[in-house]
Amino acid sequence: MAADPNNPLSDELNGVFAPVRTANAFEQTVERLGRAIRMGLLAPGEQLPSERDLAQHLALSRSTVREALRVLQESGYLEARRGRGGGTFVCETLPSDEDRPPEDGVRDLRGEELAALLRYRRILESGAAELAAERSTAAERERLAELVDEMGGFHLSDYGAYRGIDSRFHIALASIAGSPDLVTAITDTQAALSDVLNAVPRSEESMINSQTQHRRILAALEAHDRDAARVAMREHLEGIEHLLAVLMPKGGA
Secondary structure, three states, X not given: OOOOOOOOOOHHHOOOOOOOOOOOHHHHHHHHHXXXXXXXXXXXXXXXXXXXXXXXXXXXXXXXXXXXXXXXXXXXOXXXXXXOOXXXXXXXXXXXXXXXXXXXXXXXXXXXXXXXXXXHHHHHHHHHHHHHHHHOOHHHHHHHHHHHHXXXXXXXXXXXHHHXXXXXXXXXXXXXXXXXXXXXXXXXXXXXXXXXXXHOOOOHHHXXXXXXXXXXXXXXXXXXXXXXXXXXXXXXXXXXXHHHHHHOOOOOO
């Protein structure tokens, strides 16, 4: 889904382009955009908002944004196209791990650190699902259904692309809850877990099970059933945690 810089951002990208509030604004911008690309929130070939619009969304100077984009271009994440229809686009082929810029550090999550992040994610996303069941509109549920249908078109060989749409689903669900801080927190946890999730054992069956759980969450939203939405999301996350258990020592989550 190509981003149109002349239109508002889609809900699932709001967390990516939320204001940067840190003394290390340049480094965080590089890391945030780099991770968004790696986790599929910004897909290959997708156009980024203009430099001016990015500066407004991120609440940064244009010079800081320009420098971050330059680093990501030189590192093989982004490319600039000139002429009619030009702009900044995600590269069709992404760099390998060893080619990442130093600012795009990947957290080597293991043991209790990973377990703690999974518990935090469970609290965030279960609460988001409950609020979404209470607040969702027909248009918002239709958007979630489109993402679920899109995921259904992928197979095991397309797992990277599937994970990108899966992240969009979870972040779009969070946006319905009506809290920008919650969207940012869930985007951050999705990013922190992205490389770990891409490394877990997977199968066609696990993807089918995940899709069934997504549809259960969506059905709970359709019924405005807060309890069912919370339970469905918790069970969905616990299934992922069982897969991640192979990466944690005994006594983890």
